[in-house]
Amino acid sequence: xxxxQSPSSLSASVGDRVTITCRASQGISSYLAWYQQKPGKAPKxxxxxxxxxxxxxxxxxxxxxxxxxxxxxxxxxxxxxxxTYYCQQLNSYLPLTFGGGTKVEIK
Amino acid sequence: xxxxKESGPTLVxxxxxxxxxxxxxxxxxxxxxxxxxxxxxxxxKALEWLALIYWNDDQRYSPSLKSRFIITKDTSxxxxxxxxxxxxxxxxxxxxxxxxxxAGGRGFDYWGLGTLVTVSA
Numbered sequence: 001x002x003x004x005q006s007p008s009s010l011s012a013s014v015g016d017r018v019t020i021t022c023r024a025s026q027g028i029s030s031y032l033a034w035y036q037q038k039p040g041k042a043p044k045x046x047x048x049x050x051x052x053x054x055x056x057x058x059x060x061x062x063x064x065x066x067x068x069x070x071x072x073x074x075x076x077x078x079x080x081x082x083x084t085y086y087c088q089q090l091n092s093y094l095p096l097t098f099g100g101g102t103k104v105e106i107k
Numbered sequence: 108x109x110x111x112k113e114s115g116p117t118l119v120x121x122x123x124x125x126x127x128x129x130x131x132x133x134x135x136x137x138x139x140x141x142x143x144x145x146x147x148x149x150x151x152k153a154l155e156w157l158a159l160i161y162w163n164d165d166q167r168y169s170p171s172l173k174s175r176f177i178i179t180k181d182t183s184x185x186x187x188x189x190x191x192x193x194x195x196x197x198x199x200x201x202x203x204x205x206x207x208x209x210a211g212g213r214g215f216d217y218w219g220l221g222t223l224v225t226v227s228a
Contacts, residue, residue, distance in 0.1 A: 033214030035154075042203055042218035043146075043154065049212045086154055090212045095169055096144070098154040 001025050003087055003099035011107040018074040020102045022087035027067045031091040034063055034072045037101075038083045047072065048090065074104075082106055109133035111143070111204050111219035118225050119194050125224060129187040129204030133217075136162055136182050142207040143187040144215060145178065147200040155200075160187060161209060196226045 002025040012018050022032065030050040035043035045054045047063035050070055060075045074081055087099040115127035127145070134141055144159035158178040159167045166178050177190045187204060201223045205215035 031212045033212075035214070037154075042205075042221055043215070044218075045214045045216045048214045048216075052211075054214075054216065088154075088156070088214060090214055092167070092209065096156040096159065096167070098146075098156060101153045 001028070001089060001094050001097050003089055003097050005085075005087060005099035005102050007102060008100065009103040009105060011105050012077050013107045014077055014079055016077045016107075018077050018081075018104060020072045020085055020087075020104075022065075022070040022072070022099050024068045024070070024089060026094075028089045028091045028094070030066045031089055032063075032065070032070050033088045033090055034061075035086045035088065036081075036083045037086065043086065046085075077104070109206055109217040111206060111217060113202055113204050113219045113222040115202075115222060115224065117223060118227065120228055121195055121226060123194050125191045125194050125198075127189045127191075127202055127204075127222065127224070129189070129219060131185050131187070131204075131206070134206065136160075136180050136185070136187070138162055140209045142209055143180070144205050144207055145187075145189045146203045146205060146215070147198075148203070148221075149197075149200040152200075157202075158189060159207065194226045198224070199226045200224060 004023045032050045034047040037043040051063045084103045111131040142161040145157040160178045201221040203221045206217040
């Protein structure tokens, strides 16, 4: 299974609405997670089951989708949100593949 | 409080076998639904899932690397060990271990800090 993220990078300003997409090469129902990673740090789980917010993650993060097409949205970009974001499929009968990542940079 | 920590050599030679240990606390790998996985990240590149072991000793591997990897657990020591044979310079990466709950399609919710392994002669 392959996960294709787009875009691979984007530039945005504080306060912008940002959308990142993840497309799976086969249907995975809602078995998808999103992570945030900052340089030199371990990834942080943001969302699992496509749309469930992990504990203590700000509500400006949201996820949607099912089947093959998924979206991570940041409703109002904050300075601490500049990072790289990864999707991962979590259907345990398939490899737990990660997407290629989307780097969110300051415009 | 759940914590995980990776340990092992920082430098290995090509063709050697690498053994990494993940020592954890705050949970038990004998508890129904619990898993520990390994993920790596070459410098400047994306995350790559490697292997995962569950409470019931079910082991899952990345298909492309399966022939080189073995994942085991020692419940009494709260450790998970990843053994990788025939190391190559392309295996140079930061290796992470992480906790996962099987139920509800949850992701890896707790991660270690990672350990950088360099493969070089």
